[in-house]
Amino acid sequence: MKRTETRAIDVNGVKIGGQDKVVIQSMTNTKTKDVEKTVAQIQALEERGCEVIRVAVLDGEDAKAIKDIKERIHIPIVADIHFNPDLAIKAIESGVDKIRLNPGNIEDEAKIKEVVTLAKAHHIPIRIGINSGSLNKKYEKSEVSMIESAKDHIRILEALDFHDICLSFKSSDPLETIRAYRLASETFPYPLHLGVTEAGGLLDSTIKSSLALGSLLLDGIGDTIRISISDDPIKEIAVAKKLLKACGLYKNVPTLISCPTCGRIQYDMLPIVKEMEEYLDTLDKDIKVAIMGCAVNGPGEAKGADIGIAGMKDSALLFKKGTIIKTIPQADIIKVLKEEIEKF
Numbered sequence: 542m543k544r545t546e547t548r549a550i551d552v553n554g555v556k557i558g559g560q561d562k563v564v565i566q567s568m569t570n571t572k573t574k575d576v577e578k579t580v581a582q583i584q585a586l587e588e589r590g591c592e593v594i595r596v597a598v599l600d601g602e603d604a605k606a607i608k609d610i611k612e613r614i615h616i617p618i619v620a621d622i623h624f625n626p627d628l629a630i631k632a633i634e635s636g637v638d639k640i641r642l643n644p645g646n647i648e649d650e651a652k653i654k655e656v657v658t659l660a661k662a663h664h665i666p667i668r669i670g671i672n673s674g675s676l677n678k679k680y681e682k683s684e685v686s687m688i689e690s691a692k693d694h695i696r697i698l699e700a701l702d703f704h705d706i707c708l709s710f711k712s713s714d715p716l717e718t719i720r721a722y723r724l725a726s727e728t729f730p731y732p733l734h735l736g737v738t739e740a741g742g743l744l745d746s747t748i749k750s751s752l753a754l755g756s757l758l759l760d761g762i763g764d765t766i767r768i769s770i771s772d773d774p775i776k777e778i779a780v781a782k783k784l785l786k787a788c789g790l791y792k793n794v795p796t797l798i799s800c801p802t803c804g805r806i807q808y809d810m811l812p813i814v815k816e817m818e819e820y821l822d823t824l825d826k827d828i829k830v831a832i833m834g835c836a837v838n839g840p841g842e843a844k845g846a847d848i849g850i851a852g853m854k855d856s857a858l859l860f861k862k863g864t865i866i867k868t869i870p871q872a873d874i875i876k877v878l879k880e881e882i883e884k885f
């Protein structure tokens with residue numbers, strides 16, 4: 542798939558934009574000044590495949606904590622700052638790798654200049670984050686206003702000869718999100734950070750994010766993504782990876798194929814799917830696993846997978862790369878599947 546060309550930024554070694562790869566981000570929900578908890582959450586996210594992490598910076602203590610956090614994590618860290626330029630300065634002094642800040646929200650021009658000069662000196666990119674719900678009062682809520690609002694902020698940075706910029710245009714309405722990013726992609730050369738904001742819990746967010754971000758990604762739009770879920774951020778990474786894989790933009794994540802089951806089923810399949818889904822989410826493997834209900838449609842899918850089963854009476858047939866290997870009794874199915882996947 543041909544991706545839209547954007548001007549790449551470098552977030553401490555992680556390139557965003559100007560390439561086919563879409564970088565996966567998340568945001569901690571701990572108090573940033575609670576270094577232990579924040580580090581533990583970031584390490585868990587790193588392990589699952591998070592490539593850039595954002596933390597909220599509400600005060601000087603949060604900004605200071607970035608230094609200690611950075612020493613114990615392995616991915617770039619972004620400071621999320623609203624309105625207060627002094628916090629941006631402190632975060633940069635603490636070694637932050639990128640900041641999210643809308644310069645147009647800062648009235649003190651000398652301060653903006655100070656932040657930008659410091660960001661330049663430290664090679665720190667700035668993300669301008671436009672949210673449809675918090676547009677400047679002079680604008681009516683629409684995707685065109687979101688673009689105009691971004692221009693206001695971008696002008697300030699460009700006037701200071703600062704171009705290490707990334708942009709986001711988030712709305713809680715997936716259709717408005719699509720329209721805004723499409724316009725943005727036609728308007729700006731800068732990389733786009735995709736997201737649907739306030740997307741809800743796991744189910745709602747997965748649907749809205751897949752619709753909005755999936756449409757954009759298939760158009761070649763988007764350089765980095767964050768799936769917002771009102772839940773443990775670990776789930777954001779799983780959804781992001783599965784979405785990117787479904788769009789053909791990510792490899793090392795398993796694909797699970799399973800039927801919805803029907804009256805033909807003769808073994809207890811749903812608990813197996815549930816446990817295997819959780820297990821597969823922990824793996825970095827490009828493997829296709831099929832868990833099918835019966836011998837009617839099951840063998841076709843099971844044969845097409847790397848490892849597959851098709852249900853029989855209180856048992857299942859095991860397929861490896863299309864070949865029947867053996868019959869597994871119900872009680873052993875999960876164990877055998879895990880062993881085969883480990884070996885793959």
Ligand code: SF4
Pocket residue numbers: 800801802803804805806833834835836837838839
């Ligand atoms: S594979 Fe078999 S059990 Fe599953 S939905 Fe199809 S017919 Fe029903």
